[in-house]
Amino acid sequence: MIVERVALARREKAASTAEHHFIRAILILLVIVGVCTFVGLWTGYEKIDLFTLGHDEIARSVFFRLRLPRVVLAGIIGATLAAVGAALQAIFRNPLADPLTLGVSGGGALGASIVIALGWGIRIVGVPVVFLAAFLGAAVSMAIVYRLAHSGILTAPGSLLLAGIVVNLIANAAVLTIQYTIDESRSLQILRWLIGTLDVVGFSIIWQMLLLLAPGWIALLLLARDLQLLAVDEESAASLGVNVRRCERATYLVSSLLVGVTVSVGGSIGFVGLIVPHIARLLFGQDVRLALPCSLFLGAGFLMLADAAARSALGQAELPVGAVTAILGGPFFLWLMRREQRYAAL
């Protein structure tokens, strides 16, 4: 009797630590994000410290109009891409899924570049048309990839990635074609964000983004429980009461929206959605209900650091942040592929 009670008490403790563990993880992540923000704000061509901030008008302007918005932008784009990556990996049960490898970023980029090429700066009910076009592009390519890869009941992991990569190539080729046929200034505009860059002035674009991104984040967090069951096994999830089709559709739609909005502002920044969820799982375990929110925070920190590196790596000149994440992410992807032996059969 006593032995049983002790065992029960021990188990109770173990269980309650699951939620404590979660809260502790979030606190650690907040600290990490704080440190990354500081590094991001500190780094730059012009060294700005608290003293100059208090006395120098120009420094203050640089800080609040350029540097702070840029760091915040890096944070929200990184958070978004990482959370979408975590969700897509769960729903496709494929650790190599990512907005870039599934062709979603490519589709978004195509949608956005069509609008830029046409020079449409208009808004529909306050939302820039370029957001909507990128969202549509992302959604269409997601639908194509899913249709192509979905044969019968099973989604083969290899065919999924192949379809994604081909859609991405087609979209890139279409963007290049557009770029060569339009005038130079717009062509340069497309080229700049195509590689991924986080140049912003002021906060207005960030508020507009957040209007769409924040509901998307919440939607993904609400889907996390079903995504966890789907990550374990699709048929079992269905038998446990998950409406698989509805969950899939919701995830695609939300992911397309999130990726579309980030792509239309920051360009297609690759590999954040691939690396960050893996780091989150390594640090905090496989459970999607934990890994997804953790990816959100880690993604923010990661892209803020990557952007700081991009801004300082070449001294005065600046690297596109997409190049930094690709240089870090490409080898990581290959390493993962080597580790996941069964994808090597691609």
Added chain:
Amino acid sequence: MKLVDARGLCFEYAPQRPTIVSVSLEVQRGSMAAVIGPNGCGKSTVIRLLAGLLRPRTGQVFYRGAPLHTQDRRKLARQLAYVPQTSSRAFPFTSLEVVLTGRTPYASPFRLENAADMQIAMQALETVGMAHLAQRRITELSGGERQLVSVARALAQEPECVLLDEPSASLDLKHRAALIRTLMDLRNRTGLTAVMVTHDLMLLDSGFDVVFAMRCGAIAAGGPPEDVLRDSVLADVYDDPFIRSRRVDGHLCVWSELHS
């Protein structure tokens, strides 16, 4: 009392190529039923229809007297559990994490599993003899061990009826018998109902109450094991005249002659 009652089920995965043609079957509460038949005859499809994972084109499945598809899926998952033939192993979840997913039909949306859930999950792992592998990653387990984890996940749902799709396919001799023993024991203790797709004809005789033999998407024979597991019936079901069924020391032996 009829727990599972399927009437006139028809199903096709692709148009004009029917997989299931008019299957009707009844499973009484607290009984153990087996579905047997040659490869590709539609056994797995029938079990998926019974689990409500597929919707029949015509006909209907009744569970506890109510049509299956009108019932709330999450509430249903507290009564009806399904063990798939194979399960994904894309991510290195631990056995315990997989079994804990069986507790989600009971959990409130924004809570992680509590102490009671944890205990039930451990108990389920113990029942199938897998408690020592609770912290092992499923990617490191053998096929048979993964199947037992799947069964434990179903048991963690605390169902009154469990549908199993060839759970014994990659189990060794000992664990095949052990699995059926476990199901029989649960039936006797808690009144569990089980419907199991299987190729283990020799294990059906003593434990199972009813056997449905399928052929070409229809039920060719159904009834107590001693009526169905006879050479005349089996030869017809499997379309194999070399099948023999004999009783040796009270045990039923079924085999197919290699040399005629």
